[in-house]
Amino acid sequence: MRVVIENYDWALASGLGLEPDTFVRFCDRGPHLVASTFVELRKVCEPGTVIAGVHYDLNFVSGHAGGAIPGLYGETPDGRWLAIDPPENCVAVQPAWQLWYLTAGRIPRVRHMVIFDERNRDRLQQAKRQCLGFPRTQLQYFSHGWTENVLQPLSPFRNAESEKQFPPQWVGEFVLDRLEEINLLKTRPLQRPLPDNF
Numbered sequence: 001m002r003v004v005i006e007n008y009d010w011a012l013a014s015g016l017g018l019e020p021d022t023f024v025r026f027c028d029r030g031p032h033l034v035a036s037t038f039v040e041l042r043k044v045c046e047p048g049t050v051i052a053g054v055h056y057d058l059n060f061v062s063g064h065a066g067g068a069i070p071g072l073y074g075e076t077p078d079g080r081w082l083a084i085d086p087p088e089n090c091v092a093v094q095p096a097w098q099l100w101y102l103t104a105g106r107i108p109r110v111r112h113m114v115i116f117d118e119r120n121r122d123r124l125q126q127a128k129r130q131c132l133g134f135p136r137t138q139l140q141y142f143s144h145g146w147t148e149n150v151l152q153p154l155s156p157f158r159n160a161e162s163e164k165q166f167p168p169q170w171v172g173e174f175v176l177d178r179l180e181e182i183n184l185l186k187t188r189p190l191q192r193p194l195p196d197n198f
């Protein structure tokens with residue numbers, strides 16, 4: 001999965017006219033995460049039930065492995081929700097918060113959610129009849145910028161307006177801010193400001 005994401009980073013940087021390794025360098029040594037999300041759908045039952053609420057990912061780019069039971073939805077820029085169903089052996093790549101920040105919004109961060117998809121109804125009934133479980137698992141890879149890098153718009157995206165909207169900050173501090181906003185940070189380590197001459 002890491003290779004897929006790094007290939008995406010190379011292609012995207014080239015497409016934006018940046019040095020091809022711009023994003024790979026930004027994420028070098030980052031605290032990347034591989035995580036499998038799991039839900040037992042027999043406990044959810046009702047189509048439309050929200051399993052993971054609408055959110056942005058706070059990392060750089062997320063990869064969703066293909067072949068999972070339907071349920072992942074992403075929002076388009078014009079506000080429609082699309083089912084994201086990458087086939088087996090494929091990866092859906094989703095731009096997240098840090099990429100959006102580096103490009104001052106040129107690459108949108110994508111809101112997404114997981115719901116009990118209507119398309120699962122028949123398979124759920126079948127699992128119930130056979131007294132089987134009906135788990136949904138999806139392997140995900142979350143690439144992160146290195147904690148000690150500075151998050152700010154890259155030079156092609158920097159102007160008076162973007163400097164105001166996207167002020168420079170340490171990646172590590174940015175992540176702690178986001179975790180604090182959603183009450184996932186019990187104790188805030190001492191905040192570390194950027195040097196005065198930055």
Ligand SMILES: [Fe+2]
Pocket residue numbers: 055056057112
């Ligand atoms: Fe997410």
